[in-house]
Amino acid sequence: MKTLTESPIETDHLYQEVAERIERLIERKALKVGDKLLSVRTLSKEQGISLSTAFQAYYHLESKGLVEARPQSGYYVKFSPTHMLDIPTCRDSTEEAVPVTIDEMISSVYNDLRSDKLINFSLGSPSSELLPAAKLNKAVTQALRNSSDSCLGYEHIQGNVQLRKQIARLSFNWGGTLSEEDVVVTAGCMEALSFCLKAITTPGDAVAIESPTYFGIFQVMESLGLNVVEIPTNPSTGIDLDRLESSIKKFNIKACLFVPNFNNPMGSCLPDEKKKKLVELLTKNNVPLIEDDIYGELYFGKTRPRTCKSFDKKGMVIQCGSFSKSLAPGYRIGWVVPGKFKDKIIRLKRMNNVSTNTLAQVAIANFLANGRYELHLRHLRKALHTQSLRYIQAVTEYFPEGTRITRPQGGFALWLELDKKIDTYKIHKRALKHGIGIAPGQIFSSQGQFENCFRICFGLPWTDRIEQAIKTLGDLVKKY
Numbered sequence: 001m002k003t004l005t006e007s008p009i010e011t012d013h014l015y016q017e018v019a020e021r022i023e024r025l026i027e028r029k030a031l032k033v034g035d036k037l038l039s040v041r042t043l044s045k046e047q048g049i050s051l052s053t054a055f056q057a058y059y060h061l062e063s064k065g066l067v068e069a070r071p072q073s074g075y076y077v078k079f080s081p082t083h084m085l086d087i088p089t090c091r092d093s094t095e096e097a098v099p100v101t102i103d104e105m106i107s108s109v110y111n112d113l114r115s116d117k118l119i120n121f122s123l124g125s126p127s128s129e130l131l132p133a134a135k136l137n138k139a140v141t142q143a144l145r146n147s148s149d150s151c152l153g154y155e156h157i158q159g160n161v162q163l164r165k166q167i168a169r170l171s172f173n174w175g176g177t178l179s180e181e182d183v184v185v186t187a188g189c190m191e192a193l194s195f196c197l198k199a200i201t202t203p204g205d206a207v208a209i210e211s212p213t214y215f216g217i218f219q220v221m222e223s224l225g226l227n228v229v230e231i232p233t234n235p236s237t238g239i240d241l242d243r244l245e246s247s248i249k250k251f252n253i254k255a256c257l258f259v260p261n262f263n264n265p266m267g268s269c270l271p272d273e274k275k276k277k278l279v280e281l282l283t284k285n286n287v288p289l290i291e292d293d294i295y296g297e298l299y300f301g302k303t304r305p306r307t308c309k310s311f312d313k314k315g316m317v318i319q320c321g322s323f324s325k326s327l328a329p330g331y332r333i334g335w336v337v338p339g340k341f342k343d344k345i346i347r348l349k350r351m352n353n354v355s356t357n358t359l360a361q362v363a364i365a366n367f368l369a370n371g372r373y374e375l376h377l378r379h380l381r382k383a384l385h386t387q388s389l390r391y392i393q394a395v396t397e398y399f400p401e402g403t404r405i406t407r408p409q410g411g412f413a414l415w416l417e418l419d420k421k422i423d424t425y426k427i428h429k430r431a432l433k434h435g436i437g438i439a440p441g442q443i444f445s446s447q448g449q450f451e452n453c454f455r456i457c458f459g460l461p462w463t464d465r466i467e468q469a470i471k472t473l474g475d476l477v478k479k480y
Contacts, residue, residue: 014049015056022057026066026077037067037075064389079393088266088404088417088453090234105425105443106215118432119469121456122439124214124264124412125329129461130383132376136328136367143362151359157350159185159335160358163365167321167335170368174296175310176337184336184345185356189294189322192336193257194220195352196290196318199344201226205254208247210239212415212444212453214264217257217292228446229253233263235406235415238270241277248285255288261305262295265444265455266415267408272306279311288341291319294334297326297377299410300385315340323364325412326377331360383461384412390462391470398474412457422480424454430476436469 025031037058038046044054058075061067068078109122144150158164164180171178186192201207203225209217211230221228229251232240238260247253260270260278270278282289291308299305309319318341322334333356338345367373391414395405404417418424424440431438441450456473460466 015053015060018043018047018049018053018057019060022061023064023066031077033077033079035077036073037077039074064386065393066389085392085396085399086404087406088235088415090232090240105440106219109428109437109439109443117435118437119435119460119465120437121460121469122437123459124457125325126380126384126412126459127461130380130459131328132367132372135372135376136363139363139366139370140359142366143359147362151362153358154355155185155358155361157355158346159183159356160361160365162369163333163361164335166365166368170297171337173304174293174307176307178337182337182342184338184342184349185361186320186334186336186349187353187356188324188332189292189320189334190216190220191352192320192322192334193217193290193292194224195345195348196320196336196338196341197221197224197226197255197257198348199338199341200255200288200290200318206251208244208251208253208256208258210258210263211447212265212441212450213259215443218446230445230447233266233268235266235268238263238268238274239278241274241281244278245281248281248287253287255290256282257290257292258308259292259295260308261293262298262408262411262413264295264411265413265439265441267406267411267413269305269409275306275308276311279308279317283312283314283316287316289317291317293319294322294325295411296321298381298384298412300381300388301409305410309337312339318345326380327364327367327373328360331364332357333360333364381410384410384458387458387460387462388414391456391458391466394467394470395474398471400474400478403477412459414456414458416454416456418452418454418477420452422452422477424450424452427454427473427476427480431473434469434472434476436472438473 022037040051040054040058044051058067062069065079066077067075069075161180163185164183167183168178168180186195197220201224204227206227206229207221208229208231210233212233229247231244231247234240239258260275262269279289289308293307296304296307307319309317316339318339319337320334323331324334336345388408392405392407395403395416402419406415408414425442428438428440439455441453442448444450444455
């Protein structure tokens with residue numbers, strides 16, 4: 001029996017432990033929708049916890065939308081994950097290497113990212129409300145105060161050494177053992193990906209990517225004159241390794257660019273054992289892998305998923321990351337762990353921009369050195385997980401029967417599959433008239449697939465306005 005006198009640390013641990021056990025009972029249907037939960041006083045007595053901790057456990061479940069408080073009655077089960085919609089289907093892709101074409105859809109979707117009038121579900125980044133602005137401001141002030149030239153000079157071409165040390169320490173979380181010499185700092189993750197592609201490909205080469213995948217990757221490939229081979233992706237477990245293996249020789253694939261952890265837009269996560277098989281397959285065929293791990297820290301489970309880089313023994317995996325999705329999108333600080341391609345990538349950086357923003361690098365290095373990053377990540381993961389459940393519940397309630405939706409275990413994205421007759425680009429156009437932005441499925445494929453799918457991101461905290469926007473989207477789909 002736990003004592004009723006709890007320290008703040010014990011209280012934080014206990015309420016989550018109690019809430020998780022109640023959540024498992026709901027998942028296993030031991031508690032069903034409409035069932036009444038124990039009173040706060042009874043829960044306190046039976047679990048040997050304080051009344052405050054019992055309240056916190058119910059508040060936590062309420063924030064996830066799993067239970068509801070009824071006046072003068074108590075707490076009741078409101079929603080069960082077993083009642084959610086089906087997961088989208090795994091769609092095959094055309095077996096050919098094709099030039100990348102980017103049409104006007106992307107411009108239409110991302111015409112005004114900063115509009116206050118738009119509820120922008122198409123933006124894959126956290127709301128500023130979820131970011132530690134005050135503490136980052138202090139880190140900026142500290143950077144300016146401690147710098148001999150107020151951070152006005154060029155930084156080292158490979159990146160600020162203190163920042164690189166902090167990034168190397170982060171590698172411990174995913175099974176890595178890096179030093180600061182293994183890291184090259186870049187202006188965001190897209191620049192890192194661009195450098196990697198330039199280092200290992202030439203125009204006309206075929207590069208394997210996931211299908212669907214983030215449209216920004218297509219834009220980089222288009223600018224480099226590369227052909228893409230789309231590999232079908234399971235909404236839960238990631239790329240089809242058998243299809244990849246058959247495609248390597250068929251199309252003479254020169255490189256792969258995958259997002260193994262919480263792929264955008266599906267949110268799929270390649271299991272660690274499949275990551276190991278992927279690295280072994282590519283190493284055997286001498287095909288470099290560019291691993292975009294930008295969402296790896298945003299996991300909802302107990303532990304961080306490993307990276308493909310952690311299984312790399314020959315330096316064939318080039319890992320890319322960024323603080324844009326987890327800390328400060330506007331700072332544009334990313335990095336690459338280039339392995340055997342380090343000299344080429346540093347040369348490309350020297351040719352393209354010489355140095356990355358000095359002030360932003362030093363500020364983030366200070367923030368990480370003070371131990372604030374992991375605490376921030378814990379709060380951010382919890383908020384994103386709760387928001388994902390709320391969004392899924394709203395789609396389940398307001399969208400027509402037959403709608404399918406993913407269940408990501410990390411990241412920002414939900415992928416919806418509608419009736420085959422529905423064109424989500426037209427839904428996007430109609431939604432804009434209601435002040436709502438979504439990302440139609442066609443922009444996530446070089447072949448124009450996924451016409452009846454779209455992505456919404458749950459980076460915006462849950463409010464009545466968000467719920468009404470999802471209801472409006474559901475009504476637009478029903479009226480189509």
